[in-house]
Amino acid sequence: MPQRFFSTRSPDRFVDVKEAVLRSLPADNGLYMPESMDELGEDFWENWRGMSLPEIGVHVARAVFKDSIPEEELEKIVHESANFPAPLVSVKEKEHVLELFHGPTLAFKDFGARFMARLMAWLTRDDEGMLTVLVATSGDTGGAVASAFHGVPGTRVVILYPKGKVSGLQEKQLTTLGENITALEVDGTFDDCQRLVKSAFLKREMSEKLNLTSANSINISRLVPQSFYYFEAAKNLPEGVRPTFVIPSGNFGNLTAGLLAEKLGLQIERFVAATNRNDVVPEYLREGEYKPRPSVATISNAMDVGAPSNFARMENIFGNQWEAMKSRVAGFAYGDEVTRETIRRIYQETEYVLEPHGAVGWLAAEAWREDHPDAHTVVLETAHPSKFLDVMEEELGEGEIEVPERLACLAEREKVAIPMGIDEQLFHEWLENMA
Numbered sequence: 001m002p003q004r005f006f007s008t009r010s011p012d013r014f015v016d017v018k019e020a021v022l023r024s025l026p027a028d029n030g031l032y033m034p035e036s037m038d039e040l041g042e043d044f045w046e047n048w049r050g051m052s053l054p055e056i057g058v059h060v061a062r063a064v065f066k067d068s069i070p071e072e073e074l075e076k077i078v079h080e081s082a083n084f085p086a087p088l089v090s091v092k093e094k095e096h097v098l099e100l101f102h103g104p105t106l107a108f109k110d111f112g113a114r115f116m117a118r119l120m121a122w123l124t125r126d127d128e129g130m131l132t133v134l135v136a137t138s139g140d141t142g143g144a145v146a147s148a149f150h151g152v153p154g155t156r157v158v159i160l161y162p163k164g165k166v167s168g169l170q171e172k173q174l175t176t177l178g179e180n181i182t183a184l185e186v187d188g189t190f191d192d193c194q195r196l197v198k199s200a201f202l203k204r205e206m207s208e209k210l211n212l213t214s215a216n217s218i219n220i221s222r223l224v225p226q227s228f229y230y231f232e233a234a235k236n237l238p239e240g241v242r243p244t245f246v247i248p249s250g251n252f253g254n255l256t257a258g259l260l261a262e263k264l265g266l267q268i269e270r271f272v273a274a275t276n277r278n279d280v281v282p283e284y285l286r287e288g289e290y291k292p293r294p295s296v297a298t299i300s301n302a303m304d305v306g307a308p309s310n311f312a313r314m315e316n317i318f319g320n321q322w323e324a325m326k327s328r329v330a331g332f333a334y335g336d337e338v339t340r341e342t343i344r345r346i347y348q349e350t351e352y353v354l355e356p357h358g359a360v361g362w363l364a365a366e367a368w369r370e371d372h373p374d375a376h377t378v379v380l381e382t383a384h385p386s387k388f389l390d391v392m393e394e395e396l397g398e399g400e401i402e403v404p405e406r407l408a409c410l411a412e413r414e415k416v417a418i419p420m421g422i423d424e425q426l427f428h429e430w431l432e433n434m435a
């Protein structure tokens with residue numbers, strides 16, 4: 001049977017995989033969830049510890065997409081997208097870090113973006129015309145999406161980023177690929193970029209003519225491949241050990257992917273949500289009231305989110321019961337000063353380099369261990385330290401952080417971006433002319 005997807009706002013209306021993935025967001029503003037998620041079968045559990053990351057991924061993806069995608073296609077998509085490692089590093093006894101930054105853009109978002117790009121290309125293989133992916137970015141997402149779609153046949157990507165508000169190397173990640181990737185340098189804020197993207201989708205005629213789709217983090221196809229590495233981490237712990245996953249969180253996609261892994265039968269001791277000062281979810285877990293608010297800027301800026309987009313999925317998974325969520329997910333929040341101090345302290349103690357997002361996670365893991373000294377904690381390290389070079393050099397000194405070649409080499413490449421104002425009409429005209 002093919003999988004069906006429902007919106008968290010209308011659980012009795014279903015769409016197929018193509019609609020869920022290409023539409024990304026249901027018309028009622030809910031989020032798509034798979035109708036059924038059964039635990040993986042005996043054939044999996046007998047062998048999973050001997051499987052590679054993509055082999056595990058094929059089983060997980062099949063459990064979510066079922067017959068919606070032919071077996072050999074799904075295999076190909078998983079093997080081509082999860083084609084870099086996710087090593088589990090023991091920094092101290094029973095204190096682990098899961099390094100998710102070994103992909104092409106050095107961020108965990110590569111897992112989701114690469115899978116989504118290939119799935120979208122397959123879903124639209126017989127459609128006329130190009131699929132046009134619109135994405136607004138404040139930094140990391142645009143780079144991962146651009147790299148993932150680069151050279152994928154039948155697709156093109158238009159990235160909108162706020163002029164002067166992304167880091168130098170981040171900008172190069174968006175503006176140096178060329179071919180089917182176009183960068184628009186918007187003379188405004190990230191919110192302007194998002195508004196322009198939304199306005200294009202609202203123009204139904206144009207949206208259909210251009211085959212517009214969105215690559216934002218609420219897309220269900222970005223979530224599924226993020227479940228793979230929870231299994232990968234667990235498999236590398238001693239048999240019988242149930243990991244406590246500590247997840248530096250912004251929109252809570254990563255944490256939601258962990259909850260999906262648990263639904264598929266993975267034995268997990270507990271989830272620990274770690275945030276910076278944008279602590280809407282830890283506060284909810286403590287007080288039972290969900291109070292989204294404007295975000296504040298921090299040094300772990302990929303987690304500067306005031307209204308986490310995946311919260312609706314977390315609620316759905318726990319049947320809208322606060323007590324139920326609270327019993328599985330703990331929450332901790334930290335400010336910039338203690339985060340900086342942790343980067344220095346852990347480097348001095350262990351020589352391990354945590355970047356700001358991972359350091360927030362480390363703090364939460366330490367807090368959890370105070371009451372649970374026997375826990376085996378796994379902190380998800382979501383980006384490579386060189387992506388946050390300014391902060392890292394302030395704490396550890398200049399020249400201490402190695403910049404991997406694939407990021408360093410971008411410095412010499414020439415930036416190509418099209419200047420764009422914040423006027424919706426002019427943006428729409430530009431889009432139509434590119435068709």
Ligand SMILES: *Cc1c(COP(=O)(O)O)cnc(C)c1O
Pocket residue numbers: 107108109140217248249250251252253254255302303357382383
């Ligand atoms: C996107 C991002 C996060 C937040 O992940 P969510 O799934 O949105 O919670 C954390 N760290 C880094 C480096 C990121 O790029």
